[in-house]
Amino acid sequence: MTELYNNSHSKYTYKLNELDNQVFVFELILKKFNNKNKIIRKIKRNKKGNIICLADNIMYENIDKITLTAIDINNPTQELIGEIYLDHTKKYSTFIDNNIYIEIYANGEYLECNYNFLN
Secondary structure (H helix, E strand, O other), X not given: OEEEEEOOOOOOEXXXXXXXXXXXXXXXXXXXXXXXXXXXXXXXXXXXXXXXXXXHOOEHHHEEEEEEEEEEOOEEEEEEEEEEEOOOOOOEEEEEOOOXXXXXXXXXXXXXXXXXXXX
């Protein structure tokens, strides 16, 4: 939110720059080829960023499918749900809808996942 007050009687201006409180909750269910699941839950404060990184130590080749649930805390009634099947021949998969862009890729042997809210 930006407010700008300009009073003709004063040479000073007042400006308030505040970012909206954006909080997003992610739940990723990683289905492995051995039919075991790994669940990752993260809270992010930006409209774009990294959900899964190298530090999570998830082997790309072990994951068959990812089920993603994303919730904007400012609008909790609109829940984003998507399923992403990994194509292991390409090492790169994407999920796109009207609200979010997800990219999943192999960085060496490990899985990484980035997100970008489009609204």
